[in-house]
Amino acid sequence: MPSLKDTHPHFDFFSADSLPDSYTWPPLDDHPSSFHRSDGHHPPVIDLDSPDAVDLVRRACLDWGAFQVTNHGVPTELLHRVESQTRRLFSLPTHHKNLAARSPDVGVSGFGPAPISRFFDKRFWSEGFTIIGSPFDHALRLWPDGLGHVPFCDAIREYEEAMEGFTGRLMRLAFASLGLDERVAREFRGGPTVIQLNSYPPCPDPGRAMGLAAHTDSTLLTVLYQTATGLQVLRRGGGTGWTTVQPVPGALVVHVGDLLHVISNGRYQSVLHRAVVDRARHRYSVAYLCGPPAHVKVSPSPTLVGPDRAPAYRAVVWGEYLGLKAKLFNRALASISVTQNNNNNNNNNK
Ligand SMILES: C=C1C[C@]23C[C@@]1(O)CC[C@H]2[C@@]12CCC[C@@](C)(C(=O)O1)[C@H]2[C@@H]3C(=O)O
Numbered sequence: 010m011p012s013l014k015d016t017h018p019h020f021d022f023f024s025a026d027s028l029p030d031s032y033t034w035p036p037l038d039d040h041p042s043s044f045h046r047s048d049g050h051h052p053p054v055i056d057l058d059s060p061d062a063v064d065l066v067r068r069a070c071l072d073w074g075a076f077q078v079t080n081h082g083v084p085t086e087l088l089h090r091v092e093s094q095t096r097r098l099f100s101l102p103t104h105h106k107n108l109a110a111r112s113p114d115v116g117v118s119g120f121g122p123a124p125i126s127r128f129f130d131k132r133f134w135s136e137g138f139t140i141i142g143s144p145f146d147h148a149l150r151l152w153p154d155g156l157g158h159v160p161f162c163d164a165i166r167e168y169e170e171a172m173e174g175f176t177g178r179l180m181r182l183a184f185a186s187l188g189l190d191e192r193v194a195r196e197f198r199g200g201p202t203v204i205q206l207n208s209y210p211p212c213p214d215p216g217r218a219m220g221l222a223a224h225t226d227s228t229l230l231t232v233l234y235q236t237a238t239g240l241q242v243l244r245r246g247g248g249t250g251w252t253t254v255q256p257v258p259g260a261l262v263v264h265v266g267d268l269l270h271v272i273s274n275g276r277y278q279s280v281l282h283r284a285v286v287d288r289a290r291h292r293y294s295v296a297y298l299c300g301p302p303a304h305v306k307v308s309p310s311p312t313l314v315g316p317d318r319a320p321a322y323r324a325v326v327w328g329e330y331l332g333l334k335a336k337l338f339n340r341a342l343a344s345i346s347v348t349q350n351n352n353n354n355n356n357n358n359k
């Protein structure tokens with residue numbers, strides 16, 4: 010669905026002293042700069058070494074679909090290094106970053122607005138860089154001379170390794186919190202590595218700009234590293250409006266994604282979240298999108314369905330689900346629902 014806005018890829022965020030119309034959204038309610046929400050309810054911060062970790066994760070997934078974790082084992086030095094390499098990448102001139110632009114022929118990897126931006130008439134006040142598997146080819150395009158690509162590739166490779174270990178532990182916890190044992194968690198491990206680097210430059214009118222519009226992730230779990238305010242989540246049921254997830258130094262944010270929603274048969278709901286921007290601060294975030302191996306069918310766990318609780322979703326593999334998301338955006342989950350009416354013909358029970 011290419012639109013007019015795709016014909017202006019060279020916008021310079023730093024030369025703008027007011028918001029161009031193509032970036033002006035209706036006023037954002039619950040923007041953190043308005044400081045009117047202080048109800049004390051936030052996704053919990055969970056110490057993974059706590060003996061109650063499984064119960065705390067269950068509660069957080071039921072109430073919020075999101076939580077933060079400490080004692081996760083990913084070295085702080087590595088987190089800082091990945092952030093500083095992210096900053097280094099986005100500080101390259103735009104025409105240079107476009108040498109590694111996302112293109113339909115090469116898939117979804119590379120530099121550009123977040124893929125969901127094409128569902129909106131207004132543009133996002135952000136840039137993204139999607140890395141699927143090795144960052145090497147893209148990094149060589151960004152830093153063609155000498156060894157400029159090396160620190161970037163090293164940081165991403167080390168991060169991928171660290172996150173593989175950490176998400177293994179996290180998946181065991183999340184599955185245990187649903188009463189599912191380690192063998193089930195193991196079946197869903199080892200999916201393709203997807204990292205999304207996000208950059209949100211300072212913005213002259215943050216209350217009318219959108220960093221990344223409200224969405225759920227098409228993952229089992231997403232792990233997000235952020236060091237500045239900007240991430241907001243909607244609590245299950247949505248009743249009290251957007252809640253800012255305050256960065257906790259060294260902590261990682263975890264989101265329940267659509268595929269864990271499916272496996273849990275809707276007990277856990279994928280969290281609706283968005284990113285807002287700031288007048289003065291350039292914010293970066295690093296999302297590690299944790300999905301299942303390509304061939305693994307994801308469906309409601311047999312132990313979570315029964316005579317009084319029918320399976321609510323049909324089986325999908327990750328690639329098919331990503332295709333549905335690319336076509337239907339936030340209606341993708343409803344499109345594989347077998348209990349609700351959905352007006353499309355993607356529902357060929359498998
Ligand atoms: C594996 C993927 C999930 C993702 C689409 C993608 O193919 C690669 C980028 C991912 C991302 C990151 C930013 C938010 C998001 C909704 C988007 O536009 O691109 C997610 C996608 C997703 O979770 O569906």
Ligand SMILES: O=C(O)CCC(=O)C(=O)O
Nearest residue numbers: 205207239240284294296
């Ligand atoms: O930058 C953020 O806080 C959110 C990023 C995000 O939602 C994503 O990359 O999927």
Ligand SMILES: [Fe+2]
Nearest residue numbers: 224225226282
């Ligand atoms: Fe997200």
